[in-house]
Amino acid sequence: MMTVDLTRGVASVDAYPMDFALDFLGGFGACNRLFLACSQPGTDPLSPQNPVVFGAGPLVGTMVPGSSRVMASARVPLTGAVASASGSMGMGANMKWSGLDHLMLTGKAAEPVLIYIENERVEFLPAVSLWGKGILETTRSLWAAYPGSSVLAIGPAGESGAHLSLAMIDGCATLGRGGLAAVLGAKNLKAVVVKGGGGVKVADPARLQELVKGLYERLENFDMREAAAALGMIGAWPMYASQLLPYGSSDDDLRELTERFGPQAYMKLKRCRVSCPSCFLADKDELYLPSTGESVFSTSFLNAAIIGCALMMRDAEEAASTLALLDDLGLDFMTLSWQAAFLLELHEHGIIGEEDAEGIPLARGAEILRELAARVTERRGEIGEAFARGWQGAFDLFGEDTRRYTMLVRDQDCLYDPRVSGLGTMEFEQIVSPRGPTSASAGSATYVPGLPEERLRRLTARMGVGDEALGRIFSPPWGMNVGRLTRYSEDWFSLFSSLGLCNRYQINRFYHAELIRDLYAAVTGVELEVGEMMEKAAAGWELYRELNSREGLGEDEDRPPQAWFDEQPLWGRGGRLRDYFGNELMREDILTLLGDYYDERGRKHA
């Protein structure tokens, strides 16, 4: 583990406590344990005293497919939560190839700096000339200076302390929803460059090779393999389209959106698919923008389609170039898009007029998002300054009453609306996640809509869920009790993130608990029973919860947003709240499911 003191410009490499690794598996769980050991509750997220702890789990840097996740624990400014952020691309693997499981950043540099790490050695370098530059330019210039390295960089939004800022790894993987980039910016840290020249020792190379071979055989038999390889997530467009389509749309609207943002539109921009280290189904892209001749990186073309549909942009190129702009500034595209939708709601309900918008165009399209991005990044004007502070800033400016035009939990916007997609684990998780809405519980089978109960049960069993728990989850009256299932979906996320595996459903669908136990043993030499392994994963999640409870973000904050119970459209979404199978739900049902969730977690609920 490397500890970097930015105030003094020194670093040290030490062994970190082995019991942290053994008790919490590594990565996510160990980051949480380290953060508990080195932080004080109530620390200002933007102060030098707020540490940032990175972690790469034991499978990272190996050829286990999808084993590239890097975690980062820090208190973030948007909500005051301790976020354990998850990112990908090359940072985690290069940490491991440098001999590092963890990297802890403390203090604050006097001037903008970057740190360059190569094989347990660190250099502090001035970054004044990079300060103010976009993430893409920063990344490209650092790649040129340090060929073969991985670059974590912040953009101008992080430098200005915007709470909507996030960091990017290698220009196409986000890290740290809720303002991790502002935390790094407050430390005067522009970038972390890591280049590993070593490797990861493997306890049983032949066993590992055999296990990975089995995974490749499963990939061979995957009926969607060709579409997923060629198109990435947009290959499942029909599934996403039904969720992205604005409320009340017709079949003609669906056809039009498919033409604008579907697979054919993607193919016109696709230059090459991009994988994280060890991934066998690439989900990132280099895209070509014909009208400017530019080439840009993309976290996923699906994200461009999401903002394109949400704000009815003209075409895929406009959506992709707008997403690239937000990524370059280092802004959370989801929160900013919902802030734009919020402004439009206020305008449509007569609460604000053109004169209140300070010149921001109050019409759907790319322009409102681009203009808002510039204002927030520069903290320009009343709206720029207020919105840069997140939702509370917006309410301070336009009044607390305007909360009803949002869909928030813990003052962070919901990513998923169960009125549209049904209440699966990733929708329910938003109200119980310690840090506010994230994708942590997107890894269960409810990610895919419309599966029959028996199939859901079979796919849940692969997540290391015992027979008794399966009996409680798949029982009347729900058929599938999402409150109880969410506990295991969280543990599944904790397991993957602790070991360094990608928890996206597209990847985790190839895994089951016994296989993960065997992979862990093949790499580390530590043999565990599945039950033991899942207990360690659960312990990592409970610690995450505890870290946030001590910040005042406990169960009292587990409240569904009012908008879930209002049928009227908000941000283009609407309809009645319903469960995974399409049955209507009332507020009392959510409270019952919350109680079941706590019961499954072994907690008492007031």
Place this chain on the structure above:
Amino acid sequence: MRFMGDRCTGCRTCQLICSLSHDGESNPSLARVVMHAEGLRLRAEFTPECDECARCAKFCPYGAMLKGK
């Protein structure tokens, strides 16, 4: 061995399987295939030590490695 650059997505599985099977660890610097990075794109160069075992081709998920000239 041949490298089809237009198919490569940069996952480096070729290097990881090569070093794992020959040296018992996941270590790109020990691999018999060197990857030169140009942004997100990679260009492969096979070292004289490459014995054409073709495990890299077998595990390459995008078919960027081919055995033969």
